[in-house]
Amino acid sequence: MIDQPREINIQLMGKDYKVSSGLTIIAAIEYAGYKLVRGAGCRAGFCGACPTLYRRAGSHKLYTALACQTLAEDGMCLVQVPFVPVVRRPYDIEEVAPSANIILQYYPEVAACVSCNTCTRACPQGISVMDYIQTALRGDIEQTALLSFDCISCGICSSRCPADIKHYPVGQLARRIYSKYLLPRSSQLADRLDEMETEQCEVEVETMMHLSTEELRARYEQRSFETVAGRDQKHSAIQKWGTAVDPVDYRDEVEEVAY
Amino acid sequence: MIKITASGRPNELLRKAAALSGQDLFACYQCGTCSAGCPMVAEMDLLPDQLIRHVLFGMSDALESTAIWVCASCYLCDERCPRGIDVSKIMEALRQIWLRQNEDYVHVAQLPKETLAELPPIALVANFRKNTG
Amino acid sequence: MHIDYYPGCTIKASAGQYETSVRAVLATLGIQMKEMEQWNCCGVVHSLASDNLIRHIAPIRVFARLQEQGGSEMLTLCDMCYNTLSQANHLVRQNARQRESINDFIEAEEDYDGEIHVLHLLQILRDRVGYQTIKKHVRRALQGLTVFPYYGCKLLRPGGMGIDDPEAPRVLRDLMHTLGAAVADDPLQTQCCGSYHIVNHDEIVSRRVGKIAARALERGADVIVLSCPLCHFNLDTRQALVDSPLPVLYFTQLMGVAFGLDLDVLGLNQHHIDPLMLLQQRGFVQEEEALV
Numbered sequence: 001m002i003d004q005p006r007e008i009n010i011q012l013m014g015k016d017y018k019v020s021s022g023l024t025i026i027a028a029i030e031y032a033g034y035k036l037v038r039g040a041g042c043r044a045g046f047c048g049a050c051p052t053l054y055r056r057a058g059s060h061k062l063y064t065a066l067a068c069q070t071l072a073e074d075g076m077c078l079v080q081v082p083f084v085p086v087v088r089r090p091y092d093i094e095e096v097a098p099s100a101n102i103i104l105q106y107y108p109e110v111a112a113c114v115s116c117n118t119c120t121r122a123c124p125q126g127i128s129v130m131d132y133i134q135t136a137l138r139g140d141i142e143q144t145a146l147l148s149f150d151c152i153s154c155g156i157c158s159s160r161c162p163a164d165i166k167h168y169p170v171g172q173l174a175r176r177i178y179s180k181y182l183l184p185r186s187s188q189l190a191d192r193l194d195e196m197e198t199e200q201c202e203v204e205v206e207t208m209m210h211l212s213t214e215e216l217r218a219r220y221e222q223r224s225f226e227t228v229a230g231r232d233q234k235h236s237a238i239q240k241w242g243t244a245v246d247p248v249d250y251r252d253e254v255e256e257v258a259y
Numbered sequence: 260m261i262k263i264t265a266s267g268r269p270n271e272l273l274r275k276a277a278a279l280s281g282q283d284l285f286a287c288y289q290c291g292t293c294s295a296g297c298p299m300v301a302e303m304d305l306l307p308d309q310l311i312r313h314v315l316f317g318m319s320d321a322l323e324s325t326a327i328w329v330c331a332s333c334y335l336c337d338e339r340c341p342r343g344i345d346v347s348k349i350m351e352a353l354r355q356i357w358l359r360q361n362e363d364y365v366h367v368a369q370l371p372k373e374t375l376a377e378l379p380p381i382a383l384v385a386n387f388r389k390n391t392g
Numbered sequence: 393m394h395i396d397y398y399p400g401c402t403i404k405a406s407a408g409q410y411e412t413s414v415r416a417v418l419a420t421l422g423i424q425m426k427e428m429e430q431w432n433c434c435g436v437v438h439s440l441a442s443d444n445l446i447r448h449i450a451p452i453r454v455f456a457r458l459q460e461q462g463g464s465e466m467l468t469l470c471d472m473c474y475n476t477l478s479q480a481n482h483l484v485r486q487n488a489r490q491r492e493s494i495n496d497f498i499e500a501e502e503d504y505d506g507e508i509h510v511l512h513l514l515q516i517l518r519d520r521v522g523y524q525t526i527k528k529h530v531r532r533a534l535q536g537l538t539v540f541p542y543y544g545c546k547l548l549r550p551g552g553m554g555i556d557d558p559e560a561p562r563v564l565r566d567l568m569h570t571l572g573a574a575v576a577d578d579p580l581q582t583q584c585c586g587s588y589h590i591v592n593h594d595e596i597v598s599r600r601v602g603k604i605a606a607r608a609l610e611r612g613a614d615v616i617v618l619s620c621p622l623c624h625f626n627l628d629t630r631q632a633l634v635d636s637p638l639p640v641l642y643f644t645q646l647m648g649v650a651f652g653l654d655l656d657v658l659g660l661n662q663h664h665i666d667p668l669m670l671l672q673q674r675g676f677v678q679e680e681e682a683l684v
Contacts, residue, residue: 087368099376100379100404100405100406101375101376101377101378101379101380101405101406104375104378104380104383105372105375105376108367108368108370108375108383109367109368109387111380111383111384111386111387112367112384112387112388112391113432113433113450114435114446114447114449114450115432115433115435115449115450115453116446116449116497117453117498117499117500120500121499121500130432131430131432134401134431134432134433137380137384137401137405137433138380138401138402138404138405138433139380139401139404139405139406140404162446278442278443279441279442279443280440280441280442281442298583298584298600299584299596301599302596302599329589329593329596331545331584331586331587331588331589332437332438332440332545333544333545333549333583333584333587334545334549334550335545335549335582335583335584337549337550338549338550338551338558338559345440345550347440348440348441350440351439351440351441352440352441355441355444365591365592370591370592374591377629378590378591378625379402379405379406379407379621379622379625380401380402380405380406380433381400381401381402381436381470381472381588381621381622381625382587382588382590382591382622382625383588383591384401384433384435384436384437385436385437385472385587385588385622386588386589386590386591386592388435388436388437388439388447389437389588390592
């Protein structure tokens with residue numbers, strides 16, 4: 001553990017506080033006495049409700065992070081940004097069949113991108129936001145869907161964009177079009193649904209009902225993934241989580257600090 | 260009424276236009292070659308050489324003219340100007356001065372869906388770069 | 393040989409027939425295109441204001457990325473991309489102060505000092521391949537076809553940045569002669585088609601296109617050829633004012649026809665104004681081929 005003081009100084013919306021070191025930003029805010037009604041959610045880095053803007057002592061830059069995923073540092077000056085305004089254009093998913101400029105019809109401001117990369121630098125998920133905006137511009141719905149897959153819609157990208165692009169609804173639209181029209185259908189899923197309809201799974205379900213958590217976990221970890229015919233690239237989610245590791249292995253947002 | 264000052268100092272519009280374009284507008288001797296060759300003059304209220312003159316006199320109608328938006332930077336005038344002035348840069352400077360004082364010239368959110376459904380990205384990118392700040 | 397290739401957005405979005413025909417034509421000539429791995433839009437138009445550096449980031453990032461991918465030459469097909477990239481390259485080479493500011497800002501990629509050479513496809517064909525070699529691949533000379541080459545603005549100007557004489561270009565004429573076609577020349581070949589006004593003033597584009605196409609007709613042209621996807625869109629979709637609209641083809645599509653390449657890679661059916669009827673009537677394309 002890095003040698004650090006037990007207490008650090010932070011500024012919340014311009015006001016000074018001393019908080020215990022080793023806390024996430026969200027925990028530090030609560031330690032300082034605030035109750036977060038907005039700007040906090042799952043506390044596990046998944047819901048995108050706790051974007052934070054902050055500055056560091058000794059830097060002129062404005063940084064961005066998820067408050068539940070980032071440790072408070074000495075000299076931090078921060079504010080929670082629970083919501084970034086984006087205006088979505090309504091669409092009927094039945095009427096947004098893939099075409100080269102379907103995304104530009106709903107989000108024409110994508111064409112104003114200057115490739116400054118500010119969105120990518122701001123993204124707490126490490127997504128190449130600029131690259132998916134660029135693939136959206138050239139009508140590549142599949143790449144836009146895959147590159148934006150890990151987006152949790154925190155909106156930080158859209159708060160920093162000089163071209164006023166609403167990034168995450170762009171990714172969302174691309175993923176919806178991709179899922180509905182382009183993603184190859186899973187034959188295993190169809191078969192299994194059919195088996196369930198015809199009550200062929202009764203015995204298996206009954207067996208599973210009596211398994212312990214450990215036995216269920218073991219089965220989960222041994223699961224296999226369906227490969228898509230004619231494709232060398234698997235879906236990005238599978239690429240990332242394709243190992244037998246439970247992505248949700250979250251124990252405590254507060255890291256224990258040894259003093 | 261146009262007030263022409265003889266202080267020797269450039270007016271504010273001229274100063275900005277010269278700085279943003281990097282061009283010496285006083286080099287223009289009003290031969291009209293730019294306007295004679297310009298493929299867009301039929302669509303313009305002020306011709307390119309007139310526009311330069313109006314900027315030299317600090318006349319604010321230069322910024323209100325349709326000409327600055329009609330110019331699509333085809334560089335024909337730059338190619339032909341006997342005084343070596345890049346007129347297209349003066350046009351860009353005037354657009355920029357306008358955009359920095361006003362809202363966007365093209366309102367992206369108000370473009371009709373039928374138009375967007377048809378257009379290639381190249382048209383939108385170019386248009387937004389010229390018509391929005 | 394292979395060459396690193398920067399496609400640009402519109403080639404991927406709506407000018408696929410240009411790319412597929414180029415690939416087929418270059419393959420015939422023994423040149424493979426290697427598409428850059430990661431690229432962004434070049435910005436389409438070069439920013440002409442002295443202080444607007446953020447608008448130069450897009451093309452310079454494209455260069456920085458190709459440099460990181462080990463490239464030294466960049467092929468472009470689109471006239472707008474060619475122009476924007478060339479002008480940005482020139483800026484980087486000439487203006488050390490602005491180069492430094494932009495490199496500092498770009499951060500994610502390594503610094504770019506202007507070492508990549510941008511080439512338009514027409515330069516490759518004229519200067520590397522040569523008309524003599526092209527001629528050797530002609531299977532069906534375009535005898536009896538009169539072509540109106542349309543250059544537009546961005547391929548030729550600003551002078552020094554363009555690929556040919558800005559006032560009297562000849563590259564498309566020479567190329568079309570090589571294919572056996574006759575050429576109709578006119579000063580309107582180098583005049584703007586109305587460009588991005590298609591977005592908010594398409595009446596301007598219709599008038600410009602009407603004038604250009606009417607002149608081409610007057611000169612006895614059967615078909616217009618060009619290399620810019622924006623000019624192509626404008627000319628192909630906005631000839632309503634013309635009595636008998638002329639087909640508008642990318643020059644590589646005609647090269648493909650002359651080389652006797654498969655029609656399905658040439659994308660001759662992807663136009664508003666159908667060119668197939670004309671090509672069939674003149675006997676350059678057989679009816680059964682056209683059905684593909």
